[in-house]
């Protein structure tokens with residue numbers, strides 16, 4: 001009996017080859033033009049030898065997968081695109097291209113942050129969503145809307161410099177007057193675990209208030225509705241954010257952290273925790289952690305926040321611990337149940353430009369509707 005070609009595996013191979021090819025071209029461009037394409041705050045911590053080795057291994061794996069995909073009769077065009085990208089990365093200098101000294105320009109893009117986060121988060125959560133039980137077992141990895149979410153992932157990572165500069169500027173310029181050295185020295189003297197709990201609570205207090213405002217103030221909802229528009233949840237869907245949302249939220253969340261004067265190790269632990277948790281809570285992973293769900297924000301808790309089921313609207317606002325939802329009566333976590341539907345109740349535009357303009361077009365539309373029927377909410 002002759003073995004039949006495994007077209008499904010060929011598809012995965014071709015897709016991975018194309019993805020690695022694009023990331024490899026981006027990585028080599030980062031090595032060639034670090035001044036404009038890499039993030040100074042991250043660059044200082046890089047182990048260049050390890051990163052170059054990872055890039056070399058990934059490029060070889062990408063080439064192997066591309067060839068294998070063609071042999072398995074996968075999508076030939078996609079596999080050839082992947083191989084062409086890997087060839088381009090090689091002629092641009094490959095993993096060992098010379099890294100020159102430079103002076104830092106004021107404007108830069110976080111292409112390094114985009115590539116590293118996409119590669120490692122995609123690898124880790126792609127595997128986790130494959131290994132663990134799924135919330136929606138039938139949902140494929142390339143589900144409806146993945147391209148749009150990937151575009152948002154790209155945009156919001158490339159603009160990391162803008163978010164860092166504006167949030168730091170906002171805290172330093174408008175809140176420096178409120179710094180109290182006595183409070184800051186008390187905070188610095190606390191045990192590390194208490195400081196970590198305190199930074200999460202301080203951030204969550206602001207997250208709760210701002211998130212609730214995003215839901216309850218009509219203009220802010222038109223910004224935040226973009227984040228609620230995916231009808232499928234997975235590790236990538238949380239990336240869908242109107243550009244104004246990270247700009248506003250990061251600026252105000254930094255204020256209590258700045259005022260309390262947490263040391264670098266606490267900030268670092270906080271950044272690692274939130275970067276993993278923010279992906280995990282959107283993921284398609286159904287893991288029950290028992291009573292622990294009253295202590296930390298879980299996937300199930302945040303999935304209910306994204307539900308368009310009537311029982312769950314405007315619930316579960318906190319980002320790290322459900323404490324403030326429990327205190328203010330917005331906690332909704334039925335044991336063992338998951339939402340039926342995700343997305344917004346009212347449809348919003350399905351493309352990035354339409355979503356970018358939605359705060360304006362949605363406001364204009366609501367004025368028109370309101371004039372025709374004054375009983376409608378604004």
Ligand SMILES: [Zn+2]
Pocket residue numbers: 211215224228305
């Ligand atoms: Zn929300």
